[in-house]
Amino acid sequence: MASLAIFDFDRTIVNEDSDATIINRLREKQPPPEWEASNHDWTPYMSDVFEHAFAAGLNQDDILGAIGSMRPTPGMQELITTLAEGGWDVLVLTDANIYESLRPFLDEEKCRQCVPTPSSSGICSEIVRFSFQEHITAVITNCAFWKNGRLFIEPCMQQAACARCPSNLCKSLALAQWCAGRPPYQRVVYAGDGRNDFCPATNMPAHATVFPRKGYPMEDLIKKTLASPSPQVSAQVVPWENAYTILEELFPGRLIPM
């Protein structure tokens, strides 16, 4: 019976935030101020960011270079390798986009091959599955594609079922889709940091373990609900600072002193 480890990407698998990395790179180009004024959903906002990045002269190599510069969180490589060796399914579930989520793991050639063709409706609602690196079973994220040197983002899904999450991605819904039709998992663990990691945390079964990164919104939201009369999280909660904490929790004694 397999087990499942789910990871957010930004500030979880990598130590930085990929969208912020791109935005900072764009700021260096001093684009006209109106691009910061938009306050709509994140996915169209990031699409605007990439439009302005393109107009400001940031090309595909600049964007990929910025994305590729992000480093894994300390211990993450060891953790994911250990999980894979133990036969776990490792799922990356992120509101970034395919380029940002895949780039750190792939050489450019593979990355280009992995980008799906957008459907004729322009909406990529299917769950995107890649076997891009032997240790990661799949990535579920927003779609992205290059056209004439500009990166376009399309939502992972269009949902109105969960009021807590943005229309382009509810991680609980995505997880339910992933698990549907698969045999039940023996163990389920979820590691993340952000607001949108709280929704799936509330849907984790009592035997699951949820790892909220210390000092980030997911931890605050979990603390609040656990202190309330009717907590929405029933899973075991283990806050983490780096991935060695998760490794030690899941594989006690496995940690080799450096």
Ligand SMILES: [Mg+2]
């Ligand atoms: Mg995150």
Ligand SMILES: [Zn+2]
């Ligand atoms: Zn949700």
